[in-house]
Amino acid sequence: xxxxxxxxxxxxxxxxxxxxxxxxxxxxxxxxxxxxxxxxxxxxxxxxxxxxxxxxxxxxxxxxxxxxxxxxxxxxxxxxxxxxxxxxxxxxxxxxxxxxxxxxxxxxxxxxx
Amino acid sequence: xxxxxxxxxxxxxxxxxxxxxxxxxxxxxxxxxxxxxxxxxxxxxxxxxxxxxxxxxxxxxxxxxxxxxxxxxxxxxxxxxxxxxxxxxxxxxxxxxxxxxxxxxxxxxxxxxxxxxxxxxxxxxxxxxxxxxxxxxxxxxxxxxxxxxxxxxxxxxxxxxxxxxxxxxxxxxxxxx
Numbered sequence: 001x002x003x004x005x006x007x008x009x010x011x012x013x014x015x016x017x018x019x020x021x022x023x024x025x026x027x028x029x030x031x032x033x034x035x036x037x038x039x040x041x042x043x044x045x046x047x048x049x050x051x052x053x054x055x056x057x058x059x060x061x062x063x064x065x066x067x068x069x070x071x072x073x074x075x076x077x078x079x080x081x082x083x084x085x086x087x088x089x090x091x092x093x094x095x096x097x098x099x100x101x102x103x104x105x106x107x108x109x110x111x112x113x
Numbered sequence: 114x115x116x117x118x119x120x121x122x123x124x125x126x127x128x129x130x131x132x133x134x135x136x137x138x139x140x141x142x143x144x145x146x147x148x149x150x151x152x153x154x155x156x157x158x159x160x161x162x163x164x165x166x167x168x169x170x171x172x173x174x175x176x177x178x179x180x181x182x183x184x185x186x187x188x189x190x191x192x193x194x195x196x197x198x199x200x201x202x203x204x205x206x207x208x209x210x211x212x213x214x215x216x217x218x219x220x221x222x223x224x225x226x227x228x229x230x231x232x233x234x235x236x237x238x239x240x241x242x243x244x245x246x247x248x249x250x251x252x253x254x255x256x257x258x259x260x261x262x263x264x265x266x267x268x269x270x271x272x273x274x275x276x277x278x279x280x281x282x283x284x285x286x287x288x289x290x
Contacts, residue, residue, distance in 0.1 A: 026137070027166045028130035057137070057155075059162050060226040067221060088155045092263055095233050096226050097218045 005029070008036040012052060016047040016112065022054030031049030033062065037069040041076050049111045053084035058092050070102060079103070083111035114253075116198065117187040122289055128169045128179035128205070135163055136183060140199075143185050152260035156234040157197070163227035164201050164250050172205030172247050180204050188253060193236065196255030205247040210240035234261045 009020040010078045021033050033050075040083040048064070052058075056103035057070040073080040073111070083105040085093065105111035123142055126132045140161045144154040166179060173179035182202040189195050215229035231252065233240050238252040 018232065024137070026130075026133055026162060027169070028133055058225070059159060059160075059166065060230060062225045063226060086130060088152065089261070091152065091156070091262060092159065092230070095230060098221070101221055 006032040009030055010036060010040065012045070013110075014051055014059065015045055016049055017043065017045045018049045018051060018057050018108070018112075020051040020054060022065065024057040024059075025055050025065070026057065026059040027061040030059075030061040030065045032103050034068070036067045038072065040056055041069065041072050041078050041080075044078060047079040047081060047112075049083060049105075051108050051111070052082060052086070052089060053108075055089055056086055058089045060092075060096065062091065063098060066102070081105055081111045087107065096101045114191075114198075115189050117189075121184055121186045123182065123184040125182050126165075126182065126202070127177060128181055129177040130166070130171040131160055132168060133165055140183075142192070144197065147195075148252075149186065149257055150260065153254065153256075153258075156260050157199075157254050160231045160234050160252060161199055161201070162252075163230050164252070166198075167227050168201065168203045168205065169249070171208070172203045174206070176205075177244075190255060191254075193210060193255040193259045196236070196253055196258075199250075199252045199254075201252075202243075203247040203249075207242045207247055210242065210248075213240050226280075264275045 004027060006023035011018045011020070019036050019040055021036070023029060025033060034103060037048070037050070049067060070080050081103045084107065088098070119178050124136070124139060126136060139160050141154050141158045144157050149157065149179065160182070168181055180203070186198045186200070187195065188198045213228060215232060216225040217262040218229065235252040235254050237257050239248065241249045241251070264286070
């Protein structure tokens with residue numbers, strides 16, 4: 001069975017912080033991502049990249065976490081970029097009409113550029 | 114709509130978010146066994162998950178010892194064909210069903226999107242206040258009804274899904290969303 005528990009790996013690189021969450025991002029799991037995003041934004045890098053390649057499921061709790069972080073990043077003058085959205089996750093962004101609110105890159109390399 | 118109660122599957126859970134993951138797996142397996150495509154299954158799972166999250170947050174105000182019942186019943190509609198009906202009962206706070214609405218999506222803020230998601234991905238969703246309990250939400254999704262994209266540009270959202278794991282379409286009347 002797939003591992004549904006959420007974890008977030010963090011890498012600092014060239015003034016950027018790359019967060020790689022994995023697992024589900026539902027109501028119970030989203031606080032892990034929220035905590036990682038807050039910590040990353042507080043460090044004031046020039047950019048925070050959230051690589052969603054390892055997230056196969058996102059509920060609106062996960063979306064809310066990202067919207068809240070987008071606000072926080074703007075307040076801190078930190079650019080927030082999402083990348084590697086799986087089709088099911090991308091569909092949730094589209095249904096919630098949030099895809100155009102975020103900068104979404106196709107790949108991690110594109111998100112770093 | 115006709116139902117097949119003898120094929121109904123059900124589970125009960127406490128209003129504790131730790132159990133939502135198990136319900137997602139359960140609902141996903143039931144959908145797959147009834148022939149739903151991957152994207153349809155994913156969106157039905159999302160709708161049930163959002164409904165349960167709303168029960169926990171609003172019906173029980175975050176209390177984790179409330180009772181929630183989920184029943185999944187095969188149904189057949191004369192036009193739409195076979196599908197599944199999902200009934201979620203709670204014994205928490207009752208609210209006027211007419212007050213349960215999606216918020217304005219133009220207002221970009223965290224939260225409040227669960228009802229919108231449910232309305233978009235399911236073919237029907239209706240709230241009731243049965244006597245002696247909190248709320249009842251009954252939702253249905255038919256096999257013939259494709260997964261929902263929601264993007265203005267369907268190709269951009271779901272182009273890679275047209276073959277392989279499922280089908281996808283922009284919701285009727287929502288093409289410019």
